[in-house]
Amino acid sequence: MEKNYAKPGEYTTLELMAVCGARAIKNGEVVFVGTGLPMIAAMLAKRTHAPRARIVYEAGFIDSNAIDIALSIADSRLGYRASAAIGLIETLGLLLQGGRVDVGFVGAAQIDEYGNINTTYIGDFEHPTVRLPGSGGGNDIVSSAKRIVIIMTHERRKMVKKLDYLTSPGFLTGPGAREKAGLLGGGPSLVVTNLCQMDFDPETKRIRLATIHPGVTLQQIMENTGFDLIIPEHVPATEPPTYEELAILRAIDPYGIYIPRPAQTSSS
Amino acid sequence: MLVEAPVEDKRITLKEAAKLIPDGAHLFWGGFGFQRPPMAFAHELVRQKKRNLTIYTCGSEMDIDILAGAYVASRFELAFFAIEGIGLAPNIQRRIREGAVQIEDYTNLAMALRFLGGALGVPFMPLKSMLGTDLLTKKRFREKKAEVITCPFTGEKVVLVPSVRPDFSIVHVSRVDKEGNAQIDGIKGEDVEGARAGKKVIVLAEEIVDTEFIRSQPDQTAIPNIYVDYVVECPWGAYPMMVYNYYDYDLEHIRMYYQQCKTEEGWQKYCEEYITGVEDHMEFLKKIGFERLLKLRAKKPFPY
Numbered sequence: 001m002e003k004n005y006a007k008p009g010e011y012t013t014l015e016l017m018a019v020c021g022a023r024a025i026k027n028g029e030v031v032f033v034g035t036g037l038p039m040i041a042a043m044l045a046k047r048t049h050a051p052r053a054r055i056v057y058e059a060g061f062i063d064s065n066a067i068d069i070a071l072s073i074a075d076s077r078l079g080y081r082a083s084a085a086i087g088l089i090e091t092l093g094l095l096l097q098g099g100r101v102d103v104g105f106v107g108a109a110q111i112d113e114y115g116n117i118n119t120t121y122i123g124d125f126e127h128p129t130v131r132l133p134g135s136g137g138g139n140d141i142v143s144s145a146k147r148i149v150i151i152m153t154h155e156r157r158k159m160v161k162k163l164d165y166l167t168s169p170g171f172l173t174g175p176g177a178r179e180k181a182g183l184l185g186g187g188p189s190l191v192v193t194n195l196c197q198m199d200f201d202p203e204t205k206r207i208r209l210a211t212i213h214p215g216v217t218l219q220q221i222m223e224n225t226g227f228d229l230i231i232p233e234h235v236p237a238t239e240p241p242t243y244e245e246l247a248i249l250r251a252i253d254p255y256g257i258y259i260p261r262p263a264q265t266s267s268s
Numbered sequence: 269m270l271v272e273a274p275v276e277d278k279r280i281t282l283k284e285a286a287k288l289i290p291d292g293a294h295l296f297w298g299g300f301g302f303q304r305p306p307m308a309f310a311h312e313l314v315r316q317k318k319r320n321l322t323i324y325t326c327g328s329e330m331d332i333d334i335l336a337g338a339y340v341a342s343r344f345e346l347a348f349f350a351i352e353g354i355g356l357a358p359n360i361q362r363r364i365r366e367g368a369v370q371i372e373d374y375t376n377l378a379m380a381l382r383f384l385g386g387a388l389g390v391p392f393m394p395l396k397s398m399l400g401t402d403l404l405t406k407k408r409f410r411e412k413k414a415e416v417i418t419c420p421f422t423g424e425k426v427v428l429v430p431s432v433r434p435d436f437s438i439v440h441v442s443r444v445d446k447e448g449n450a451q452i453d454g455i456k457g458e459d460v461e462g463a464r465a466g467k468k469v470i471v472l473a474e475e476i477v478d479t480e481f482i483r484s485q486p487d488q489t490a491i492p493n494i495y496v497d498y499v500v501e502c503p504w505g506a507y508p509m510m511v512y513n514y515y516d517y518d519l520e521h522i523r524m525y526y527q528q529c530k531t532e533e534g535w536q537k538y539c540e541e542y543i544t545g546v547e548d549h550m551e552f553l554k555k556i557g558f559e560r561l562l563k564l565r566a567k568k569p570f571p572y
Contacts, residue, residue, distance in 0.1 A: 134373050183400060
């Protein structure tokens with residue numbers, strides 16, 4: 001079937017990122033998400049190609065069918081037509097550590113070339129410049145979900161050679177390191193940014209350019225990446241959102257809480 | 269025929285409950301994110317000028333930011349703090365820079381298991397998080413924070429985290445009877461385990477219900493009376509955050525708090541206006557206003 005793709009200028013970068021996140025979810029999967037863009041992505045997936053995806057929020061909402069945008073991971077909105085409302089031991093312990101979560105979505109203040117994540121401190125541990133929120137369930141999710149999607153802004157100070165603090169484990173120091181550390185989950189599989197999508201080289205476990213967003217240049221990506229990015233010979237363009245996806249996305253977040261409208265932030 | 273025992277009455281006032289907490293006490297702090305934080309209890313601890321408390325929680329927000337801002341709590345063992353969806357917790361940031369607050373970082377699962385361990389009466393709990401990260405190697409004030417061991421049965425690596433038995437557990441629930449049988453609507457976060465970990469347990473509730481109501485649906489009891497020492501009737505006790513099936517958060521108030529508390533002067537002004545400048549929780553609610561509160565009431569079938 002011919003897909004009806006939106007043209008550049010008809011969608012924003014955040015909308016494209018949400019669509020990329022949604023496409024990373026397969027029908028029937030158990031999906032662990034936080035609020036913000038991952039929540040929107042999961043809601044979009046359920047309304048398009050993955051209606052049987054079961055969305056779990058760590059506070060305890062299981063198989064959520066929320067119709068309103070939530071601010072907090074424990075937001076009552078996420079309880080709407082959920083199949084259960086339990087607690088953290090259930091979600092992070094029995095479901096996640098028990099090996100029943102297919103894909104987890106997390107954000108990051110910094111990542112390194114092995115997909116290790118910092119959400120705790122910026123600056124030196126003894127004298128930090130900024131104290132970030134911390135792990136929350138992030139470390140648990142990245143430790144034990146079968147695969148991980150990281151959604152973040154692409155900036156040089158965020159894509160770093162060395163993290164200020166290692167909160168959640170990517171591939172640690174490279175091949176075999178997760179297994180040696182005793183970790184259960186499969187580790188990061190995809191990084192969605194405002195410039196591109198990146199995956200991980202199966203041999204070296206290092207981060208690799210996968211697709212470039214329409215209108216973005218390779219030069220831009222290089223300038224905004226602080227570590228050595230693996231760049232394959234042929235890098236396709238990111239599949240743009242379809243008109244159907246955009247319409248659903250805008251109905252999910254009608255007030256533009258997480259995704260402001262194109263009129264407000266036009267993608268150049 | 270069964271002889272009915274008289275129902276024990278564990279009710280005390282919010283003021284009396286806060287008076288029970290000595291300076292330097294260790295507290296399990298209930299609620300998760302925007303859901304059911306013991307906000308009114310935090311306000312009362314500030315009014316009574318408590319000092320040097322250690323707070324154990326998974327993820328908390330404006331409630332613990334207030335405890336840090338007013339120098340009530342100086343140490344936290346937790347996994348997450350922020351004003352979710354809005355920004356970083358402003359007072360905690362400032363108190364960390366001053367050296368007045370220290371945070372020992374764990375993960376949500378680690379904290380929840382530490383409470384379960386305390387409740388079970390075992391000294392530690394095993395888990396498969398934290399492995400390979402700075403959460404294991406970097407610590408602030410605990411002599412021992414976590415240990416990696418090789419499982420004696422399977423040989424795999426496991427992290428051990430110390431159980432917590434705080435002096436008090438503070439939880440805000442949906443409803444409770446006067447002998448302390450508590451129901452929690454919606455998510456329970458880590459409150460089921462946390463309430464069972466404390467040496468003394470104070471349950472605050474949106475409403476007090478008759479014991480017959482509880483006993484007609486015992487499967488709905490999240491915390492049975494055996495665990496509970498004190499009961500406090502505390503309607504709108506999580507405002508400006510939310511209680512499932514009762515009320516939504518007051519986003520405007522939370523945003524105002526966040527903006528204002530970015531400066532020390534702004535925080536002092538907030539504290540004076542809404543916490544120390546009012547006599548008690550009822551005066552605080554009067555200040556917020558009846559009309560404003562009613563607009564936040566949950567609209568069925570929505571729990572918000």
